Amino acid sequence: MSIVDAAASVFCRESFAGANIDMIAAEAGVSRQTIYNHHGDKEKLFVAIVRDLTERCNAGIFATISTFPDQPKDLEADLIAFAVRMNHNCICNRDGKFLRKLIQTEGGRYPELFAEWREEGPGRTWPAIAARFARLAHAGLLDIDDPDVAARQFMALANAELQTTFMLGGTPTEDEVVQSATNGVRTFLRAFGKRQPVSRASKQRALANA
Amino acid sequence: MSIVDAAASVFCRESFAGANIDMIAAEAGVSRQTIYNHHGDKEKLFVAIVRDLTERCNAGIFATISTFPDQPKDLEADLIAFAVRMNHNCICNRDGKFLRKLIQTEGGRYPELFAEWREEGPGRTWPAIAARFARLAHAGLLDIDDPDVAARQFMALANAELQTTFMLGGTPTEDEVVQSATNGVRTFLRAFGKRQPVSRASKQRALANA
DNA sequence: ACAAATTTAGACAGGCTTGTCTAATTCGTC
DNA sequence: GACGAATTAGACAAGCCTGTCTAAATTTGT
Numbered sequence: 001m002s003i004v005d006a007a008a009s010v011f012c013r014e015s016f017a018g019a020n021i022d023m024i025a026a027e028a029g030v031s032r033q034t035i036y037n038h039h040g041d042k043e044k045l046f047v048a049i050v051r052d053l054t055e056r057c058n059a060g061i062f063a064t065i066s067t068f069p070d071q072p073k074d075l076e077a078d079l080i081a082f083a084v085r086m087n088h089n090c091i092c093n094r095d096g097k098f099l100r101k102l103i104q105t106e107g108g109r110y111p112e113l114f115a116e117w118r119e120e121g122p123g124r125t126w127p128a129i130a131a132r133f134a135r136l137a138h139a140g141l142l143d144i145d146d147p148d149v150a151a152r153q154f155m156a157l158a159n160a161e162l163q164t165t166f167m168l169g170g171t172p173t174e175d176e177v178v179q180s181a182t183n184g185v186r187t188f189l190r191a192f193g194k195r196q197p198v199s200r201a202s203k204q205r206a207l208a209n210a
Numbered sequence: 211m212s213i214v215d216a217a218a219s220v221f222c223r224e225s226f227a228g229a230n231i232d233m234i235a236a237e238a239g240v241s242r243q244t245i246y247n248h249h250g251d252k253e254k255l256f257v258a259i260v261r262d263l264t265e266r267c268n269a270g271i272f273a274t275i276s277t278f279p280d281q282p283k284d285l286e287a288d289l290i291a292f293a294v295r296m297n298h299n300c301i302c303n304r305d306g307k308f309l310r311k312l313i314q315t316e317g318g319r320y321p322e323l324f325a326e327w328r329e330e331g332p333g334r335t336w337p338a339i340a341a342r343f344a345r346l347a348h349a350g351l352l353d354i355d356d357p358d359v360a361a362r363q364f365m366a367l368a369n370a371e372l373q374t375t376f377m378l379g380g381t382p383t384e385d386e387v388v389q390s391a392t393n394g395v396r397t398f399l400r401a402f403g404k405r406q407p408v409s410r411a412s413k414q415r416a417l418a419n420a
Numbered sequence: 421a422c423a424a425a426t427t428t429a430g431a432c433a434g435g436c437t438t439g440t441c442t443a444a445t446t447c448g449t450c
Numbered sequence: 451g452a453c454g455a456a457t458t459a460g461a462c463a464a465g466c467c468t469g470t471c472t473a474a475a476t477t478t479g480t
Binding site for chain 3 (some may be wrong): 451452453454455456457458459460461462463464465466467468469470471472473474475476477478479480
């Protein structure tokens with residue numbers, strides 16, 4: 001394991017103050033001195049790790065956004081699959097878990113570093129997701145007023161049932177991810193799905209049933 | 211400030227490993243020895259704080275749940291107000307912020323302690339909220355299949371726009387809380403609101419417009 | 421006002437961590 | 451095989467923190 005990977009792992013497990021260089025060296029399989037040679041000191045190492053994780057996570061998020069179903073065959077199934085991909089590639093994978101933990105744990109201690117993350121990360125990914133939903137709405141497949149709001153609500157719904165697990169730093173099972181995404185997307189479509197344009201025939205039926 | 215309050219504040223700001231007893235003593239306005247007299251050692255102090263926060267947060271959550279609009283006059287407005295109260299009294303207040311931070315930061319180090327929290331906290335509060343939504347559904351005001359899912363989605367939607375702020379440990383402004391709750395509840399009601407029982411007259415109008 | 425209990429400041433040993441240094445070893449490359 | 455660069459183990463000083471101890475000061479109850 002590389003120094004950066006080992007450091008990410010140890011900083012996440014022990015927090016910045018609780019981590020020590022010897023643990024990282026042992027986990028990376030190098031000597032303590034090598035770490036000082038490469039990264040200067042503990043704080044510089046920490047910053048390097050956050051930058052590295054931010055970059056890799058962003059790459060993963062954009063890659064996954066590019067698989068958004070712009071021409072869905074089955075809107076519900078395609079959005080569920082997209083939500084599950086987001087989970088796997090961006091939230092539950094190693095980098096995602098580590099970056100989230102570091103932000104939560106050390107966010108207060110490095111305001112400018114994490115402000116940078118906020119701009120490069122959420123500041124660029126949310127609009128990208130919103131743009132995809134806006135496109136679906138424009139194509140007449142969804143009924144959305146504010147695509148930014150819809151994007152945030154989509155992700156919130158898709159992960160609604162995983163919150164407690166995330167809080168404790170756990171990883172949900174595949175089943176839990178799919179379940180949460182399915183329930184979330186169904187609710188999302190109940191709210192934003194286009195009512196099927198009502199045919200004359202179905203209107204006749206509705207009247208007859210009244 | 212009491213020892214427990216000061217300790218909660220310092221442990222949250224510095225993490226368990228980064229906190230030291232002198233900081234806590236200074237912030238509490240007592241001598242270091244007094245802390246050792248009362249709480250034994252650093253770890254016992256930490257456990258005492260988590261127990262204390264868990265208890266107080268649970269009390270706050272149940273108190274707020276008891277203000278759930280069982281007989282709403284204006285369903286949308288009443289649910290928005292409820293969501294805002296949840297935010298104020300349980301999530302954004304001092305205890306809520308502190309407990310959340312400690313769970314996220316130290317959850318991995320005290321599995322049994324936080325398992326206890328999970329049972330007493332989410333394990334009891336989610337069903338309580340779900341029961342309220344089930345009651346609204348039973349009264350014919352909402353169209354809900356699974357009240358447990360609906361309860362989690364309700365809270366997820368109400369806080370959908372505050373996630374990034376929470377991640378970094380920040381506190382959203384009053385406006386942001388109301389905005390997120392409003393958007394969240396509107397979406398929730400688009401998904402689960404009862405379509406108004408269609409009167410004969412409005413059916414006539416619908417047919418005429420076709 | 422007095423006695424008991426609590427709190428305080430400060431010193432202290434022991435342990436751990438950071439970051440540096442050195443001398444020996446290994447590695448990559450020619 | 452030989453040479454320069456990188457890596458290693460280990461020792462090391464300096465600093466910090468925990469948890470204990472003591473003797474003085476303060477508070478409390480009566």
